[in-house]
Amino acid sequence: MRFQFVLGEVFSGLRRNTTMVVAVVLVTFVSLTFVGAAALLQAQIGKLKDDWYDLVEVSVFLCPEGSVSPTCATGEATEDQIDSVRQVIDTELSSQVSKVYFESKQQAFEAFSERYPDGYQGTQLTADDMQASLRLKLTDAEQFAVVSDVLSGRDGVEIVEDQRAVFEPLFRTLNVATLLAAGLAGVMLLAAVLLITTTIRLSAVSRRKETEIMRLVGASNLFIQLPFLLEGALAAVLGSLLAGGGLWLAVRFMVSDWLERSVDWVAYVSEVDVFRVAPLLVIMAVALAALSSFFTLNRYTRI
Numbered sequence: 001m002r003f004q005f006v007l008g009e010v011f012s013g014l015r016r017n018t019t020m021v022v023a024v025v026l027v028t029f030v031s032l033t034f035v036g037a038a039a040l041l042q043a044q045i046g047k048l049k050d051d052w053y054d055l056v057e058v059s060v061f062l063c064p065e066g067s068v069s070p071t072c073a074t075g076e077a078t079e080d081q082i083d084s085v086r087q088v089i090d091t092e093l094s095s096q097v098s099k100v101y102f103e104s105k106q107q108a109f110e111a112f113s114e115r116y117p118d119g120y121q122g123t124q125l126t127a128d129d130m131q132a133s134l135r136l137k138l139t140d141a142e143q144f145a146v147v148s149d150v151l152s153g154r155d156g157v158e159i160v161e162d163q164r165a166v167f168e169p170l171f172r173t174l175n176v177a178t179l180l181a182a183g184l185a186g187v188m189l190l191a192a193v194l195l196i197t198t199t200i201r202l203s204a205v206s207r208r209k210e211t212e213i214m215r216l217v218g219a220s221n222l223f224i225q226l227p228f229l230l231e232g233a234l235a236a237v238l239g240s241l242l243a244g245g246g247l248w249l250a251v252r253f254m255v256s257d258w259l260e261r262s263v264d265w266v267a268y269v270s271e272v273d274v275f276r277v278a279p280l281l282v283i284m285a286v287a288l289a290a291l292s293s294f295f296t297l298n299r300y301t302r303i
Helices: 002-016 018-052 079-091 105-115 143-149 168-206 206-218 221-262 272-301
Strands: 058-062 095-101 134-140 157-162
Touching: 018 168, 018 221, 018 272, 058 079, 058 143, 058 206, 079 095, 079 134, 079 143, 134 143, 143 157, 157 168, 168 221, 221 272
Parallel strands: none
Antiparallel strands: 058 134, 058 157, 095 134
16 A cells, blocks of 8 residues: 555656656756767777777888988998897797888888878888888787887887787777767766756655645654655656667667677677766666755755
């Protein structure tokens, strides 16, 4: 009987404050969508780093003719200088480097020709214009600084380049997008808290007489406050479910059906990632409702 009474009070309150309840649902939906989007963006960054950082290499570019680098004062790198660099890699960097291979000028030119069959910016280059290099595969991509410190400044080495630098602008852009989404989510969550608080307050004020009667007949604080708490929680949870559904639709149709077919060499977030994020959105919604209800109910349901 008590359970039926509480449910009746909940639905009665929802009917009385339909407009405010809809507003709570929409604001919670928008705010938690931003929260979920920020979480999925971070998951996407993690997938990109896991895939690309394992593939990138460190390029040790050897001195070409005409280089102004102090380490290239003797001109193009000699065989002795190349052998010396190889020996350093095999001894001092054996634990950081898992694989080394030499790319000659001709091999560099062949790779260049495949990428730019019509020349680079209208300029036709030859094998003599290319630069020989040593390509290093690291056991840990984060150890580039160690490798660079050891090899930079050696005779015959013009520059040591980490190919991860090519991807850093992309990762920075994605991180900025994550911060923006998180910032907007914070603002919208604050709006959701205020709306839930206002909805519960209006509901409590409109049922002041019922609350007084329940208090007089000996009802406990929990029994009096539970319908109001459930009203806010139901509205917030509904908003979180809509947010989870919106994120699933976005990943399903924009990522899985479109991006993966257009650019299939990138690992993307999937519906599984959405299902991992969705429970957190529901928990956040319940927490928002509980936090808003706690302070409001203590004030408006006491006699």
